[in-house]
Amino acid sequence: MATLEQNLQQMLQGSVEDLGCELWGIECQRAGRFMTVRLYIDKEGGVTVDDCADVSRQVSAILDVEDPIADKYNLEVSSPGLDRPLFTLEQFQRYVGQEISVHLRIPMLDRRKWQGKLERIEGDMLTLIVDDQEQSFALSNIQKANVIPKF
Known part of the structure; x- marks a missing residue:
């Protein structure tokens, strides 16, 4: 069974692309009876406030017509940032050789949080160089991952 994020991705991807943006990913977070639906969009040259407003509208x-979310929700649209x-294997592949952090669903070696250089991807396994x-981590065990920006 598909998750809400997967259903929304499938429902919204084409419309976001029609506006000249890439739907980078979707996060749905519940807080009590309310939900925040966060869309990350990206495009060549960067995302502007107008892009976010256009995608939000x-x-x-679409969400008003399709009504895929049973609860009350707030919609947020932003760039993914530095x-x-x-979210996807393809996105991880873009960042091989860079520092990332991962938060695991199931701990490994008594740790859920890891940070290191993304060394390689083989199948659905990611390998980080940590200390x-x-x-190595199964993509299915990664709850959240972020690029660590370099300054």
Whole structure:
């Protein structure tokens, strides 16, 4: 069964692309009876406030018609930022060689949070270099991942 995020991704992807943006990812977070639906959009040259507003209007109209969310929700649209979250295998592949952080669903070696250089991806396994040691993680065990920006 598909998650709400997957259903929304499928429902909204084409409309976001029609506006000249890439739908980078979707996060749904529940707080009590309310939910926040956060869309991350990206495009060549960067995302503007107008891009976010245009996508927000378009997505709001679609969600009003399709009504895929049973609860009350707030819609947020933003760029992924410098510390962009990583959602898909393809996105991880773009950042091989860079520092990332991962938060695991199931701890490994008594740790849920890991940070290191993304060394390689083989199948659905990611390998990070952490303290000069290789650590491999199944993509399915990664709850959240972000790029660590370099300044």
